[in-house]
Amino acid sequence: MSGPSTYDPKTGIEKWLDARLPIIRLAHDSFVSYPTPRNLNYFWTFGAILTFCLVTQIVTGIVLAMHYVPSIDHAFASVQRIERDVPYGWLIQNIHAVGASMFFLAVYIHMFRGLYYGSYKAPREVLWILGCVIYLLMVGTAFLGYTLPWGQMSFWGATVITNILGAVPVVGEPIKQWLMGGFSIDNPTLNRFFSLHYLLPFVIFGVTILHVWALHVSGQNNPAGVDVKSADDTVPFTPYATVKDLFALAVFLLMFAVFVFYMPDALGHADNYIPGNPLVTPPEIVPEWYLLPFYAILRAITFNIGPIDSKLGGVIAMFGAIAVLFVLPWLDTSKVRSMRYRPWAQRFFLVFVVACFALGWCGGQNPAKAVYQAGDYSQVVTYKAADGTEATRTFAAHTPEELAIAVRAWEQDNPGAEGKAAAVVEPFKFTVETFSQLLTAYYFAFFLIILPVLGLRETPRRVPDTIAKAVLDGSKAAAE
Amino acid sequence: MKTILRALALTAALLAAPALTPAAHAAGEAKHPEKQAWSFQGPFGQYDQAAVRRGFVVYKQICSSCHGLKMLSYRNLGEAGGPFQAVAPKNWQLRGEEPVLGAPGHGKELVNAIDNPWVKAIAANYEVTEVDPNTGEDVTRPARPSDKFIYPYPNEGIGRAANGGAYPPDLSVIVKARHGGADYVYAFLTGFKDEPPKGVEVVEGKNYNPYFRGGWVAMANQLGIAEEAGVITYEDGTQATKQQMAKDVVTFLQWAADPKMAQRKSLGMQVMIYLLVLTALLYAAYKQVWRGQKH
Numbered sequence: 001m002s003g004p005s006t007y008d009p010k011t012g013i014e015k016w017l018d019a020r021l022p023i024i025r026l027a028h029d030s031f032v033s034y035p036t037p038r039n040l041n042y043f044w045t046f047g048a049i050l051t052f053c054l055v056t057q058i059v060t061g062i063v064l065a066m067h068y069v070p071s072i073d074h075a076f077a078s079v080q081r082i083e084r085d086v087p088y089g090w091l092i093q094n095i096h097a098v099g100a101s102m103f104f105l106a107v108y109i110h111m112f113r114g115l116y117y118g119s120y121k122a123p124r125e126v127l128w129i130l131g132c133v134i135y136l137l138m139v140g141t142a143f144l145g146y147t148l149p150w151g152q153m154s155f156w157g158a159t160v161i162t163n164i165l166g167a168v169p170v171v172g173e174p175i176k177q178w179l180m181g182g183f184s185i186d187n188p189t190l191n192r193f194f195s196l197h198y199l200l201p202f203v204i205f206g207v208t209i210l211h212v213w214a215l216h217v218s219g220q221n222n223p224a225g226v227d228v229k230s231a232d233d234t235v236p237f238t239p240y241a242t243v244k245d246l247f248a249l250a251v252f253l254l255m256f257a258v259f260v261f262y263m264p265d266a267l268g269h270a271d272n273y274i275p276g277n278p279l280v281t282p283p284e285i286v287p288e289w290y291l292l293p294f295y296a297i298l299r300a301i302t303f304n305i306g307p308i309d310s311k312l313g314g315v316i317a318m319f320g321a322i323a324v325l326f327v328l329p330w331l332d333t334s335k336v337r338s339m340r341y342r343p344w345a346q347r348f349f350l351v352f353v354v355a356c357f358a359l360g361w362c363g364g365q366n367p368a369k370a371v372y373q374a375g376d377y378s379q380v381v382t383y384k385a386a387d388g389t390e391a392t393r394t395f396a397a398h399t400p401e402e403l404a405i406a407v408r409a410w411e412q413d414n415p416g417a418e419g420k421a422a423a424v425v426e427p428f429k430f431t432v433e434t435f436s437q438l439l440t441a442y443y444f445a446f447f448l449i450i451l452p453v454l455g456l457r458e459t460p461r462r463v464p465d466t467i468a469k470a471v472l473d474g475s476k477a478a479a480e
Numbered sequence: 481m482k483t484i485l486r487a488l489a490l491t492a493a494l495l496a497a498p499a500l501t502p503a504a505h506a507a508g509e510a511k512h513p514e515k516q517a518w519s520f521q522g523p524f525g526q527y528d529q530a531a532v533r534r535g536f537v538v539y540k541q542i543c544s545s546c547h548g549l550k551m552l553s554y555r556n557l558g559e560a561g562g563p564f565q566a567v568a569p570k571n572w573q574l575r576g577e578e579p580v581l582g583a584p585g586h587g588k589e590l591v592n593a594i595d596n597p598w599v600k601a602i603a604a605n606y607e608v609t610e611v612d613p614n615t616g617e618d619v620t621r622p623a624r625p626s627d628k629f630i631y632p633y634p635n636e637g638i639g640r641a642a643n644g645g646a647y648p649p650d651l652s653v654i655v656k657a658r659h660g661g662a663d664y665v666y667a668f669l670t671g672f673k674d675e676p677p678k679g680v681e682v683v684e685g686k687n688y689n690p691y692f693r694g695g696w697v698a699m700a701n702q703l704g705i706a707e708e709a710g711v712i713t714y715e716d717g718t719q720a721t722k723q724q725m726a727k728d729v730v731t732f733l734q735w736a737a738d739p740k741m742a743q744r745k746s747l748g749m750q751v752m753i754y755l756l757v758l759t760a761l762l763y764a765a766y767k768q769v770w771r772g773q774k775h
Contacts, residue, residue, distance in 0.1 A: 038773065038774065038775045039775055040775075077550075077551065080551045080652070080653070081551075083740065084551065084552075084556070084739060084740070090740040090743070090744060091744075091747070094744075235773060235775075239769045240769060240770065240773070243762065243765050243766045243769045243770075244766055244770075246762050246765075246766075247759070247762040247763055247765070247766045250755060250758050250759040250762050251759055253755055254752070254755050254756070254759060257748065257751050257752055257755055258752075260748070261744055261745065261747065261748025261749075261751060261752070262523050262745070262748060264744075265656055270656065270657055270658055270659045270661075271657070273653045273656040273657035273737075274649075274657045283693065401509075404679075405677070405678075405679035405680055406679060407679070408679040408680075408681070409677075409678040409679025410679075412678060412679065413678075468774075471774045471775060472774065
């Protein structure tokens with residue numbers, strides 16, 4: 001795709017090096033002369049932004065590791081020491097913690113872009129799968145990292161996740177013990193989580209090199225989804241893509257800086273400022289925002305399916321939600337890459353994105369909470385009235401707790417009434433649990449039913465012959 | 481793509497809406513704290529240092545008998561951004577000059593917290609137990625600015641035994657560790673009720689506070705009691721009402737949880753200005769480079 005190299009070593013030292021290790025040639029061919037489709041939009045700048053995020057996390061992480069103490073007795077205090085006493089420790093710690101969220105924000109935009117424009121289709125299947133591997137590694141790294149400050153959410157998050165791995169039949173329990181380094185989350189767990197949290201980013205870095213290599217073999221996809229056919233379709237990477245990437249990165253950094261300097265704790269949970277305590281379970285255990293959709297899928301499976309109990313079912317669904325991405329190139333049967341020319345796929349995709357956001361919302365809620373509640377809880381109390389006859393009184397309140405208080409308050413006011421309360425009548429409730437189940441069903445249906453069937457049934461709009469033509473059509477449409 | 485973005489924005493707004501509407505709170509759920517005006521809020525807000533100093537007095541005289549500040553040392557009080565940061569001309573000790581409270585500037589330098597007379601005086605009120613290396617016996621000495629705040633209990637068991645089984649939490653990061661932050665802590669401190677609402681089951685030995693999850697808390701209405709008994713007399717003449725003491729101690733605790741706020745906001749402003757200029761220049765460069773290229 002890149003074509004013959006256009007690198008021309010001019011100085012003596014460049015010629016000498018080029019004959020021995022053509023590393024400057026490689027850089028020149030990859031990041032200077034590399035032809036990029038001319039119609040790329042801003043969604044294509046997230047590759048550069050993600051590279052920046054990875055490097056930032058590694059650099060700040062290395063500095064933090066110099067001051068952090070991986071011990072259950074000292075971890076929490078050592079993070080506080082970093083914020084209070086290490087020179088600029090507050091800055092480095094904030095960048096690392098906010099950086100994790102920024103990394104995920106960027107990767108989700110990058111993934112949705114790949115989905116919408118069909119960047120996973122031939123010949124980019126391996127490129128897409130490598131991206132899925134990176135995402136999986138990121139999830140693992142982020143989970144391990146969240147454990148390290150040893151706050152309440154760190155401890156209980158680690159407990160929940162290692163417990164769900166224990167649900168896997170036969171090998172689950174040994175894997176859980178091996179991961180925890182014992183029978184419960186304790187110092188050995190924290191030590192190995194720290195070790196792995198330091199290791200995985202370098203694995204991500206390695207897979208990223210493969211990801212970029214695969215990208216440079218097949219070339220970038222583009223909003224029109226048509227292949228590059230002539231030199232008219234492309235512009236050289238430098239300066240065109242470089243300057244656009246830098247501009248987008250600067251805008252991204254502005255948002256990044258707002259969080260780092262003005263609301264460093266906005267994306268975290270307050271409970272993680274309480275030191276981890278195995279004896280006190282927090283009222284709610286939730287992961288960081290970027291894992292909430294998968295947490296919602298995990299909790300959506302509340303029923304047994306044949307021999308699979310609900311716990312294992314949840315684990316299968318959660319991992320399945322990521323696993324399905326790996327086989328996506330073979331699930332989508334459409335010949336047209338970009339959804340720009342697929343009117344129905346566009347609509348289903350839109351619903352899919354909304355479903356992902358909604359799953360994220362569900363993941364942060366109590367599953368029993370009502371999304372919609374038709375009316376109040378009510379209870380009928382039969383009592384002896386002052387004249388000796390039997391009378392009834394109906395109480396109603398929005399929640400069962402409020403109802404109990406209302407009944408008790410009445411009883412206190414009427415001591416001699418000897419009321420007998422009938423059972424509480426529950427109103428119809430559409431709960432977060434049911435909502436998550438519907439959304440989970442759509443999540444899987446989108447990949448396993450809609451995309452395979454739609455590719456065969458849908459009539460796509462006319463796809464432009466070349467990128468250059470797509471650009472000309474676009475500017476004509478804009479002018480009209 | 482535009483329609484999709486518009487639809488996404490709408491969805492985000494719809495999803496955010498239920499999170500923002502205040503839910504009717506039941507007995508099990510805690511009452512939502514009201515918003516207060518704080519000196520430190522917003523991108524330019526700074527600590528009202530007089531309030532932080534008054535809050536320290538409240539902490540010392542009322543809270544510290546049960547609640548520790550284990551992440552803080554006495555020296556923190558006199559460090560940059562701290563309530564007792566003091567300034568003096570260069571070589572003030574040799575020249576026999578006295579430091580004054582305030583921020584550096586006008587030829588006056590920050591006094592090292594170790595030499596800060598206010599911090600030294602505060603630390604000297606406390607006693608530290610040490611092991612004498614020669615005899616192996618426990619000995620006590622007055623605390624120094626470099627010492628950590630003395631913890632009220634030698635261990636958790638003693639702390640629980642002294643408080644009917646409840647262990648008073650450490651307050652170093654309490655403002656960050658509670659949903660609602662400073663507003664919550666203020667609402668909690670001023671929200672105690674002598675009687676629970678009718679129908680709410682009474683928990684013996686606990687006190688009713690609608691802002692606390694579950695409604696019943698081991699801590700008593702300390703600021704209310706202190707106001708009636710006139711425990712605190714502020715040096716600067718401020719009336720030590722319950723609300724005033726709560727406001728001051730919360731400002732102090734906010735500083736304790738986030739002592740680097742001033743540095744953070746000041747560097748933040750420089751970074752934002754730098755990034756805005758950089759973004760503008762890169763946008764101009766982008767326009768220049770792509771001029772004449774159809775895309």
